[in-house]
Amino acid sequence: MEEPIEDREIVFLLADDHSIVRQGMAILIDEIVPNARVYQTSSLLQIVELIESKGVEIAVIDAHFPDGNSLHILSQMKAANPNIKILVFTGLEEDLHVLKFIKAGANGYVSKLSEEEEIRQAISDIVQKGEYFSALSRNLMVQFVHNPDLINPLSRLTNRELQIAEMYAEGNGNLEIANHLNIKQNTVSTIKKNIFEKLKIENLVELIDLVKTHHKI
Structure with a gap:
């Protein structure tokens, strides 16, 4: 008979390049799972190695690290431990990013902007149920069945906008863009405005992040 969650040792990995985020999450995990064994890393490149060497059962990882994007190593994490549960804990907008992480193998997704109670719920659910998805995420999953283009927000753009x-x-x-495409600068500005509106973003940093995440350039 399986031991109660509270009494069983569970091996966690906290992967985030910000120490304060890892420490805060470690405190919550300790309160929810008193016998948790928690490993930490700030490096994307160490994640798979730690899963293999430490027997990690639950990984709480950020979406972006200085050395890369965690989206692309979820499959490696699952290969290292097919039973691992992965909770993505990120500042990225849920409606734009959650589907691609689910497709890549994530078992849960929670925003760093969430209230503490929701983050506690996410930890509890990933431990007890093996997954955590908000009502928004579940709604997007249902929509995705009918519209697979939802997984890539760049699919909302026209060919010229994507270019x-x-x-x-x-x-x-x-x-430079105007000269290269032989169009007027104000035309470029108008298209840029349309791109921002379609992708629900406010600046070039967010645009660059989306392009690098969803489209090979």
Whole structure:
């Protein structure tokens, strides 16, 4: 008979390049799972190695690290331990990013902007149920069945908009883009505004992040 959650040792991995985030999450885990054994890393490259060497059962990971994007190692994490449960804990907007992480193998997704109670619920659910998804995420999953393009927000863009988004991500400015495409600068500005509205973003940093995440340039 399986021991109660509270009494069984569970091996966690906290992967985030910000120490304060890891420490805060470690405190919550200690309160929810008193016998948890918690390992920490700030490096994306160490995640799979720690899963293999420490017998990690639950990984709480950020979406982005200085050395890369965690989306692309979820499959490696699952290969290292097919039973591992992965909770993505990130500042990225849920409606734009959750589906791609689910498709890649995540068992849960919670925003760093969430109230403490929701983060506690996410930890508790990932331990007891093996998954945590908000009502928004579940709604998006249902929508995805009928509209697979939801998983990639860049699919909302026209070919020209995607072309210009890629050029911004490559470091080009309005003048360079206008000259390269032989169009007016104000046309580039108008298209940029349309791109921002369609993707629900406010600046080039967010655009570059989306392009690098969803589209190979």
